[in-house]
Amino acid sequence: MTATEAVTATEAIGEPRARRGASVGRTDAHASPLAARRRRLFWPLLLPAVLLYLVFFAGPSLYTVWLSFNKWAGAGPMTFVGLDNYRRLLQDPTFHQSFANTLWIILGVGGLTFLVSFGLTMVLRDMKGRKAARSILFFPNIVPALALSILWGFLFQHDGLADAVVGAVGVEHPPNWLGQSNIFRVIMIGLVWTSTGFYTTILMAAVDQIPPELYEDCELAGANALQKFRYVTLPLMWDVVGVCAVLWTISAVKVFEFIYAFAGAAGQMPDTGVWNTALYTYGEAFASGGIPRYGSASASAVVMVTLVGVLVVLIRRVMRRDTVQF
Template identity: 85%
Template sequence: MTAAETARVGAATRSRPGRRTGAGRTGARPSPLAARRRKLFWPLLLPAVLVYVVFFAGPSLYTLWLSLNEWAGAGPMTFVGLDNYRRMFQDPTFHHAFANTLWIILGVGGLTFLVSFVLTMFLRDMKGRKAARSILFFPNIVPSVVLAILWGFLFQSDGLVDAVARLAGVDDPPNWLGQEHLFSVIMVGLVWTSTGFYTTILMAAVDQIPPELYEDCELAGANALQKFRHVTLPLMWDVVGVCAVLWTISAVKVFEFIYAFAGAAGQMPDTGVWNTALYTYGEAFASGGVPRYGSAAASAVVMLALVGVLVVLIRRVMRRDTVQY
């Protein structure tokens, strides 16, 4: 056989499909460990899937379906399509509640993060910062109802706030619990109850920044604001983004503090301080007659959509390349 014929036979042999020997053969059986992992994949994943479907996906889909119906809690449902949404968006009470929710998200959130950043930088080099962190975190281990009652004692007539105002030269302090100032007092109270939680997270992020970076800044003559702007904030930007998402989720569903602070003897607060969570509760249980679960479900769907949109916007705005140090 000539060299050319031998080459053609070898090429034809290599081109024929078949089982190859060795580690790269196509018909090789998976290893026992890989086969065991494949068998255990679905049995181990199934409980988590069931929990997700039963406690999140299922109730969410049911709420969406309920928002398209009229139902008083008993008897058959009446399909009304988008009438619940149409009536809700035409309701001035919902407009005011939605505006209050935005005020809580933006106003309370902005002030909370400002105070948290200031406390974080103030306590960064403090010797007793662990004790200070525990004191700041204290409101987060106390029920919101208790905090609302304590906050009400501070702002009641002739209370501690009035006493401080008179010491500052204000002879006639305003009625803090009146309708004119009530929502502002609630917003300040939410700042008080939330600051400790986010200060704790930001302090934990600052502790991970190498001290050498601050020493280099000091050698370069940077002041405290410059160190915060060029070192602290960039290196904890991802943590700030997580905190912003957490705050958005919690701010939309604020309920207990407002209900306990502005309500009286188990009664609903005045609609002037309602947010979307209180509006949803009011539609379902405090509508003055027959419960409107369909309208309440529509409000809940709007709350979920608001959270989803805001979280996506936050992640897009705060997205950046990974910083390594």
């Protein structure tokens, strides 16, 4: 190649590059007004959502924290009392019982719910008509908690279905299901019934995403059902289980309607033996039998939120692991 040919080739190569550079420059010039317009519209469009969050969530939450350090009956001036409301909670046997019942719901009801949900997931995984079964299991989640509690009460009333079942197996004198010694256990079983369908639906959706080839390989290797669950199903849906655990922790602390309607009578508060922290907070604020104690109720609410935060952090730490891809 001569020098003249080299220069000509260089010019030929450089010319398209220059044209491409000019084209990119023109594109950026045309895109910059759009980007500037987006930047100008960002805050005006985001502002309504931010205001709603501040007015209906952040503001009331911070006010509740402030109220927990005060004594207030809902009218008149507030009296700053510092940590007195929290000291009162530590010394109140009713709060101790309510806190213990909340832990029973989180751990006991949660553990039994996940055990039943896993069992149903494995049973229904290869069953025909599992979509219909999933809809039936999910039914309690579309019915108001008040209606579910009334139905649950009919089952355990005197000469109800529960008495008929234990009588059919030879028990002559059925227990008093709604007595003080049994009613909280009945409530816990009812919460398992109302929650199982929701988590079974989530777990079944996670199982459906697992490639069937993995189970076929396990069968060729001679693995039984328990081994397939331990080494294939559970590891590949571990992240979903973690999300379910967080969801359950949040919902368990907020359980209110089911206990209130099931154990209460004619709009009256249930006996304090079945209270959880949500009912205790409501009782302090609205059903204390005298002057409302909004400061104490706010302190109880702060303890509830703190409990949820601590448990969620623990769950995330315990269930943390490397991402599994398949």
